[in-house]
Amino acid sequence: MPKLSYGGRTVAGVSEVEESRAFGELVRAHRRRLGLTQEELATKAGLSVRSIVKIEGGRTAAPRPPTVRLLADVFGLTGADAEHFRRCAAGAAEPPAAPPRAGVPAQLPPDVSAFTGREEQLGALDAAADQATAVLVAVVTGPAGAGKTALAVRWAHRVRERFPDGQLYLNLRGSDPAQPMTAADALVRLLAALGVTGEEVPVDVDDRAARFRTEIADRRVLLLLDNASTAGQVRPLLPGTASSAVLVTSRDALAGLVAVDGAHRLAVGLLPPGDAHALLRRLIGPRAAAAEDAVARIAEQCARLPLALRVAAELAASRADTGLDDLAAELHDQRRRLDLLVVDDDPRASVRVVLSWSIRHLPPGVARTFALLGLHPGPDLDAHAAAALTGAALGPARGELELLARANLVHRTGPGRYGMHDLLRAYALELAPGGPQLDGLLDYYRAAAAAAMNVAYPTDAHHRPAVPPAAGPLPELADREAARAWLDRERAVLIAIVAGAAAAGRPGHAVDLARVLARHLGADPADAVTVHGHALDAALASGDRAGEAHSRNVLGVALLRLGRPAAVEVLERAVELFAAIGDPAGQARALNNLGYAASRQGRLPSAVASFEAALRLFRQVGDRTGAARTLNNLGLAEERQGRYAAAEQHHLEALALYRALGDPGGEAGALTDLGIAEHRLGRLDEAAEHHRQALSMFLDGLDRVGEAWARNGLGEAALALGNPAGAVDHHTAALDAATAAGVRDQQARAHRGLGEAHEALRDRASARTHRVLAATLYAELGMPEPA
Known part of the structure; x- marks a missing residue:
């Protein structure tokens, strides 16, 4: 999605559209700083929601002065800030550069080959779209195998030029024999397609739905939601503005969407006989023309359902030496044996006839x-x-x-x-x-994920559970890039496997796989909450206290990265459980995470106490990696309390441990943290050098999170050394890395550094913009802004 990331150069000849967009971005930043929805802002300012949507979308001329005053009052702007706000509204202030636009999604599946008929339904969809005055929601409903998806995809391809901002597709798995996709998971995928990833995705389903409506409000997007189960599954996914359209397919009539949300229902039944015959002729080829009676019989025996017709045609084509009359007779016998086609024209039964015939002829x-x-x-x-x-x-x-x-x-x-x-x-x-087939599948994914994690993140291997080997072959993972590519490619599958293992009564597989994936999911806390939530449910259901402790520990970290206060309670319970079951190493990890939570919330004495307790336990069990990480965290907490010499000593000790362990990623982290302490001690050249060393190591390790830390440190050192232009360059690069990695605290740090650097360059308009963005992010994360 477009990130609120602005440059600071003066732009000459700015058009009215660009001025409106700039003011809209400023309004949006202030609204998010206060945690308001568009509806709440409209209520507080006494304006219509439509006015707020237009202002933020840059789709209105310069707002009237009374409107600007009302908004400034709600935002609490006074003095120079209020004056800047009024000047930006009038186009007199220097506007921020337009935010970069994410790539336009084009997710429609390929159009169906040999699509036949359905002209009436396609025309009805055209008419509904032409007459829509609010957001178009069309529901294509009908029995299984009736071609609902094929119809929806065909129409979507016909009209996609009307939606230049993208076409989104999502299979909601409503008729899946396992578990339909939840609205919460669906929103994660829709937001990702619009450019909202990582820690920017809210954890609550209502917040995700609001964020989705905000992201799509000013875009012309076609949303195809395939295979929905209920109106409740779909409703959170609906846009709030008429610029977009939604096409839903479902076996259910979705009466709630029609009654409450004004959806247009379009029923899709059996193909008319002529269309069914034409489809078979197109798929089978020339020999169908000489056997019209057989084609007609096959069509009726398939109940004229497109899916069944296509399977029958494929079987007929694969048995070129068998006449169509013989195939029709064979299907007739199967129909009589299964006694399915005589039950009230049950379309599901007809499909089973064709499928059973198909399966019988497979090896x-x-x-x-x-x-x-x-x-x-x-x-x-x-x-x-x-x-x-x-x-x-x-x-x-x-x-x-x-x-x-x-x-x-x-x-x-x-x-x-x-x-x-x-x-x-x-x-x-x-x-x-x-039998054991499901266990074999779960064993494979657990072992394959462990193998990939050991290649992608080798220094953390001792923190992951030892898993039994799989009976079959594992994928080839030659290097770190291949391992991470496999993990990314299988992400949706692995999430489903954890959920499936929990639902199937295999809590050990669910807990183990979630623990194995914890480090990789760290950069995507929304997915991490989903995975570790399933693992926690499985552990609780089976009475697995160790599994519960591990699940709570990693779930707490994910909640923490999303800025959720509940993280503290979850981590405190993890500490208690690890102590109760006699796992000092687990207790140390949970204490370290609890200290990090307290540090982010500004409770520094509590953070130091947790870090010191964790350090004692890590040393007791001989976990030098854990001790090094805790020393770094302890040093950062000491630095924030002004105890810079103590902080420096902790970082030096951590650096020595990481070098002894041969852990370049840990060494880079210690170097950049040491640079922060040295900066505070006034040794700016040494600080900059350590940040540079760390940056080189982070880049070698493809670590975007660490890269953001090191670049922000370089920016702060450059400003202190009297080079504000260099600071802008470093913080801008840090912002790019932090945004790509979804690390919001480093995004806030970059915006704060850009604000100070632009102020030093006397670019006060850009300075104010970045300060607002930094304050907004720190507030959303529940973190005090650094002094």
């Missing part, structure tokens, strides 16, 4: 693989996961997936990856045998 091993794929809880999988499910070698598993893809029983989601239509997944699950 036995491939049919078994199809059934076992129904056990997989994630959105897609690769050959390694299929091998873990089936117990096959990697090569045969890959070959079976290819056969299933050719039979239209799975579809490709990416290179070497396959997904399954929800109806097919449900059918496969009916056929899946009981």
Whole structure:
């Protein structure tokens, strides 16, 4: 999403549109500083919500002076700040540079080949869009396999030029045999597509929904929500302005969306006979023209459902030496044996007939693989996961997936990856045998994730649980980049696996996998809260006190990074549990995190006490890495209390430990923290040199979080050395790194440094803007602004 990151140069010849945008950005920054929604600001100022939306979106001329005064009063602006606010409203103040615009999302799935019919429904969607005066919400509803998604995707491609700000697609998995996607998880993915990632994503579903409405308010975006389960799942995902449109598919009628939210319902039933016959002819090819009676019978035996018709056509095409009359007769026999097509034209039954016929003609091993794929809880999988499910070698598993893809029983989601239509997944699950197959899958993901983490984050290996090896092959992870790429590629699957393990009564797998992933999820606290929340539920349900302690510890860190006060209570309970079960190493880690929480909240004596207690325990158990981290944290807490010499000693001791351990990432952290203490002691050249050394090491390790710390330190040193222009460069680069990593405290630090540097350059307008942004971030994080 566009970040509130502004430059400080003077811009000549600024247009009225740019002036309006600049003032809108300033209003938004002040509103967020006070923690107000657009609705709350409108109420306090006595203005309409529409006025606030237009002002913040830069879609109005210069606001009238009374409006500006009302807003300034709500924001509590006086003196020079109020004057700057009024001048910016009038276009007289130097405007900030426009925020960078995120890439336009284009997430629509490919249009369906050989799409046939549905002209009436497509016309109805066109009419609804043309007549809409508020946000368009259209619900395409109908039985399983009726082609709801194909229709929605076809229409979305036809109208996508109307939505130049992007097209978003999300499968809500409403009919998934495992667990539908929650609105909270859906909002994380939608916000990520709009550029809001990491710590910028709120933890509460209502806050996420409000943030989504804010991000999409001024954009013309088409949102396709596929496979919804209930109105409650969809409602938090609806935009608040008419500039965007929403297309929903569901097996449910979603009456609540129609009654409460004014959605247009569009029913999709069976294909008319002529369209069903035409679809079969297009898919089967020339021989269908000579067997029109057989084509008609096959169409009726498939209940004229597009999914069933496509599977039947694929089977007919794959058996070119069998006449269509014979295939129709075989299907007729199957229909009579299963006795499904005579039950009130049940469309689900008709699909089962065709699918059962399809499965019967697969090789036995491939049919078994199809059934076992129904056990997989994630959105897609690769050959390694299929091998873990089936117990096959990697090569045969890959070959079976290819056969299933050719039979239209799975579809490709990416290179070497396959997904399954929800109806097919449900059918496969009916056929899946009981037994240890699910355990084999969970063992694989736990072992593969552990292997990837050990390559990506080798110095933390001793903090992760030892997991049993998987029975099958693991992916090849040659280096750190490959390991992190695997973790990123499998992120959605791993989250689903933790949730699936918890739901399936495998608490050990859920807790272990969550602990294994803790470091990698650290930069994305919203996902971390989801994963560790599932693990905590599993531990509580099974009475696993050790698992509960570990889950609370990492969950507390994620909540802390989101600025949630509940983090302290969660971490305090983790400390108690580790002490009760006699785990001093775990207790030390939880105490270190509790101290960090207290430090961020400005409770420095409490922070020092927690750090010192953690340090004693780390030394007691011989954990030198834990001791080094705690020493660094202790040094930062001492520095914030003005005890700079003590801080320097702690950082020097941590630096020596990290060098002895051969931990370059830890060494870089100690160097930049040492630079902070040296800065306070007036040794500016030494401070700058240590920040430079740290930055080089962070860049080598692809550590964007550490990079942000080191660049901010260089900016502060440059300003103190009388080089404000250099400080601007360093803090701007720090802001870029912190934003990419989702580290909001370093974003705030960068904005604060930019404010001071611009003030030294006598660029007071930019200085004020950055100070507002810094204050807003510190307030949102619950952190006191540094003195």
